[in-house]
Amino acid sequence: AASRAATDPQSLAIAKGVVAYLNGRPAAAIEILKPIDPMSVPADLGAFLALVKGSLLATDEPATALTLLDEARLLSPGTLVEEAALRRSVGLAATQGDAARFALASTQYVAGYLYSPYASQFADSFVSGVIALHMSISQDKLADITSMMDPEREKVIYLRIARRAAIDGLSDLSAFASARAEQGRNGKGNQDDPRAVLYSSLSTVTSATIDDVRARLGTIDRGKLSESDRALLDAAQAVAGEVVAPVRAAAMNETEAAGPAKSDAAKPAETEAASPADAEGLPPVEGAMAEQPAPVKPADAPAAASAPPAPPTTAQAAAEAQAPAPAQPETPSVLPASAPAAAASLDPHDPTDAAMLKARRQLDQIDQLLGAAPK
Template identity: 80%
Template sequence: MRDRLLLAAGSPSAAFAQDVLQPYQLVRSLQLIQDRIAGGDHAALPMQAKLLEMIDARMRDANAEDFKEPKNFRALLVYGMSGGNPVTVAAAASRAMTDPQSLAIAKGVVAYLNGRPANAIEMLKPIDPMSVPPDIGAFLALVKGSLLAADDPAQALALLDEARLLSPGTLVEEAALRRSVGIAAAQGDAARFALASTQYVASYLYSPYASQFADAFVSGVITLHMAISQDKIADITSMMDPEREKVIYLRIARHAAIDGMTELSAFAAAKAELGRNGGGSQDDPRSQLYSSLSTMTSASVDEVRAKLGKIDRGKLSQNDRDLLDAAQAVAGEVVAPVKTPAKVEAAPAAAKGDEAKAAAEASTNPANADLPPVEGAMPD
């Protein structure tokens, strides 16, 4: 049996041609592939896509007799919670004769896949993931944790812990840790954020979904900058390879500089500039830019202007070139001579009445107030 599963995992079409596998056998093959993906095997991604296609076809063909085997119905649920086709899951579940709880899970999964979170929560909330077989309990905990992240983050984190407990070393754990990072940051829980980040970097740094973790980590460091120490940030990033660590610090430096967090920006820019053990290159224009931004309120204006002027703008992205232009404009305004207001010439007598009326109307209309736009002032 294991040989057939491994064959399906390595060459799905060959195994399927050999004989028709049961739905649960195909889903086990999918899980083997997903565990390889979680460990950093990016080459397994096309195999996952192919297996999902095969499972979809097999589930469409499955009849009531197939689903008398409980493992096959649980496989249907796992397929759905792995990102399967909601139409296939709904159609297959309608043909199955199984217990009410399993059918409720199926309905909740379909609602989740169709973007109806309120309905999904209503169907799944009464079901304890720890009370169902572990092969679906882990996925159920992951889905419920994701659904409750906004409304009940504490419960969401507890559910994500259950998902990890039920399925360690798998793509389920990878996703649970990744989502825990963002939820903990939103909750202001610096200790939980640091723990989840440490665990993720230690086990899943090379997952193809690690870029999502990086987004959550950078955002969390900015959000929790008053609660998480620079030493703790350095402890976490020290487990990364040097290039990933540098990119993380560049992103932190940029966000911190824009948000006016000069101390954090200076720390991150220095880390990116010096590299691990002080052996980095100081020629990266990004770190030079972010470092300059972090010193605009502390260093002399001439010093900042000189440093900004040496940056090779041709090596910057368009967004960073805009940032450089803005910084140079601000520095230039500081040293610019004060302008003397121009004298207003008297208007011809015939036009004075109309102009005065227009000016009065404009001054009483807030929409016409001559105020500069504020970046980031509009709600998201």
């Protein structure tokens, strides 16, 4: 139809650009349409032209694209053209790192188009933008925007933010969002929602209240979670178990090291030599790592018995530090990159420092485990 049309060159160029756009040739489309100013043609045509050009330039020229999307809104207010332009502006502002523009566009969209059939796409862009701009958007501003939503949509938005923030390690944002999701509105809380319980637990899984977190995770009904959230629950429970294991194992090692020294000092010399089999026969501590300190050789027993009760010797500490640790699945045992200076100051031959080094390695594995959880 465009090839047969007898019309002016600009209208023919617009027609050819639209044909290229509809046929999936964006480079050709923008090359044809770029010289045409949407504000120079009738508004009913200019609005669509501005929307198409803004969409085509979003990747390569985001600042120009935002201007074109503003023109589309100006030329066709209150229509699906404005809805599309505003929705795309939210994502572009987040990509540009423009928190003020992101907050304004989000506020305008929620106020005018929350019930649009395309609102789910806005929700995707909004959640991604909140995560990307978490250092620039205050929690108060976020609450102002979500307060314009109905309670159910607000809960879903906060649940999605809490999940993404927890996986990305943004504990403050995850705690805020999960608390808002659980709190609900008008006195109607969501404490019985397993997703809210899971996401709020993720933000505190390495905190001092780890025993409470483990208990909360144990109350979650797995049958009410999606497959990806079940995998996230498994990861959280594994993390919680790893957090407490080093502490209990270290306490057990200290007890085992101090106990024989005290009892040996009070016994005759002929009963001082303990066999390795006796040491290994002790019952395991619940939740501890499957690891035992190196047994004392019979030849070393007289020397240990003649000394007064004291902390383990350097040789014993070295033996304990060198005891083989259980293999960890698919995660290398390395110290967190964020704490090289602190790690360098620890003495691996000291029992307490050795336990701290081991705990740091396991915390790094925890970070990797959360990072590998399904998005």
